[in-house]
Amino acid sequence: MLWVTVLSSLLALIGFGAAVCYGVPLAIRAAQVKRWNARGAGVLALTYDDGPDPTTTRAVLDLLDREQAPATFYLVGFRADQDPEVCDEIVSRGHELGTHTHRHKNAWRIGPLAEYKDAHRAYDSLSRWVDADAPYRPPFGKASLPTWLSMRLRGRPVDWWTIPAEDTKDRFPDPAEFAQRVVDSGGPVVLMHCHHQEPHRRAFVLSLTSALIEAARSRGIRLVTMSDLRASCR
Numbered sequence: 001m002l003w004v005t006v007l008s009s010l011l012a013l014i015g016f017g018a019a020v021c022y023g024v025p026l027a028i029r030a031a032q033v034k035r036w037n038a039r040g041a042g043v044l045a046l047t048y049d050d051g052p053d054p055t056t057t058r059a060v061l062d063l064l065d066r067e068q069a070p071a072t073f074y075l076v077g078f079r080a081d082q083d084p085e086v087c088d089e090i091v092s093r094g095h096e097l098g099t100h101t102h103r104h105k106n107a108w109r110i111g112p113l114a115e116y117k118d119a120h121r122a123y124d125s126l127s128r129w130v131d132a133d134a135p136y137r138p139p140f141g142k143a144s145l146p147t148w149l150s151m152r153l154r155g156r157p158v159d160w161w162t163i164p165a166e167d168t169k170d171r172f173p174d175p176a177e178f179a180q181r182v183v184d185s186g187g188p189v190v191l192m193h194c195h196h197q198e199p200h201r202r203a204f205v206l207s208l209t210s211a212l213i214e215a216a217r218s219r220g221i222r223l224v225t226m227s228d229l230r231a232s233c234r
Contacts, residue, residue: 020145021112021144021145021146022107022108022142022144022145024145024148025138025142025143025144025145025148028148028158029141029160032160033160033161033162035233036162036187036188036189036229036233037162037186037187037188039232039233040162040186040187040188040189040229040232040233041186041188042220042221042222043188043221043222043223043224043228043229043232044182044183044188044189044190044212044216044221044222044223044224045071045072045188045189045190045223045224045225045226045228045229046064046069046070046071046072046190046192046209046212046213046223047071047072047073047074047137047159047161047189047190047191047192047226048060048071048072048073048074048192048193048194048205049073049074049100049137049139049191049192049193049194049195050074050076050079050100050104050193050194050195051073051075051076051079051086051090051193051194051195052073052075052079052080052083052086052087052090052194052195053079053083053086053194053195053196053197054083054085054086055202056193056194056195056196056202056205057073057086057089057090057194057195058086058089059202059206060194060205060206060209061089061090061093061095063206063209063210064093064095064209065093067210067213069213069223070094070095070096070223070224070225070228071095071096071225072095072096072097072098072135072159072225072226072227073090073095073096073097073098073194074097074098074099074100074135074136074137074159075087075090075097075098075099075100075122075126075129075130076100076101076102076103076104076122076195077099077101077102077103077121077122077124077125077126078102078103078104078125079195080125080126080129081125084128087126087128087129088129090129091129095225096225096226096227097126097129097130097134098130098134098135098136098137098159098226099119099122099123099126099130099134099135099136099137100122100136100137100138100139101115101118101119101121101122101138101139102118102119102121102122102125103118104139105118105139106139106140106142107138107139107140107142107143107144107147108140108142112144112145112146112147115143115144115147116144116146116147116150119136119138119143119147119150119151120150122136132154132155132156133154133155133156134156135156135157135158135159135226135227136151136156136157136158136159137158137159137160138158138160141160141161143158157226157230159189159226160189161189161190161191162187162188162189162190163182163185163187163189163190163191164190164191165178165190165191165192165193165204165205165208167192167193167196167201167204167205167208168193168201170200170201172204172208175204175207175208175210175211176211176215178208178211179208179211179212179214179215179216180215182212182215183215183216183219183221188229189226189229190212192205192208192209193205
């Protein structure tokens with residue numbers, strides 16, 4: 001029947017649209033990771049998502065200060081509204097800031113329009129600390145094509161990572177062994193988080209940060225911000 005044919009065609013069109021909307025950013029992410037792995041030898045970027053957190057973020061900042069190591073923080077807008085003093089500290093201590101949406105929602109679950117609005121809203125809520133062309137990191141590494149395109153048209157880098165620390169889980173590898181795998185693999189961007197209520201996760205992030213800094217310096221690997229990394233990988 002005609003209506004069956006029309007419905008089937010419509011569903012196929014919707015499926016194709018969804019595949020393009022969410023599949024293209026995945027392909028872009030894979031290409032970015034490949035490029036960083038190929039060109040990022042000799043550098044390591046420590047990155048922290050989901051902050052600010054008055055306890056964990058400050059502990060990370062204190063550690064980075066002691067080690068005189070730079071890092072890049074991707075902040076969530078509503079948390080910055082709650083703890084603006086922590087954002088001030090990140091800036092005053094010389095680290096780089098990017099955005100991580102306002103509400104930290106999974107783009108694949110809320111739809112492209114809601115994701116687009118939330119991603120751009122973060123630049124308003126974080127405008128006190130980030131420039132209009134500050135980098136953007138999608139929560140959970142998921143983005144839609146409209147949001148990715150809109151960020152790039154505004155001159156905003158969209159940053160993923162090469163190695164996740166998996167610090168949001170409850171079982172962790174040995175920090176020293178993990179850090180050694182990182183410097184052995186050459187993956188130059190480590191994803192960690194600086195918003196942990198759980199003491200064991202906070203302790204792992206701090207231990208891993210220390211181990212990564214030690215392992216990198218023992219190999220002569222330079223610790224950099226994401227801006228430095230992007231410049232070196234062009």
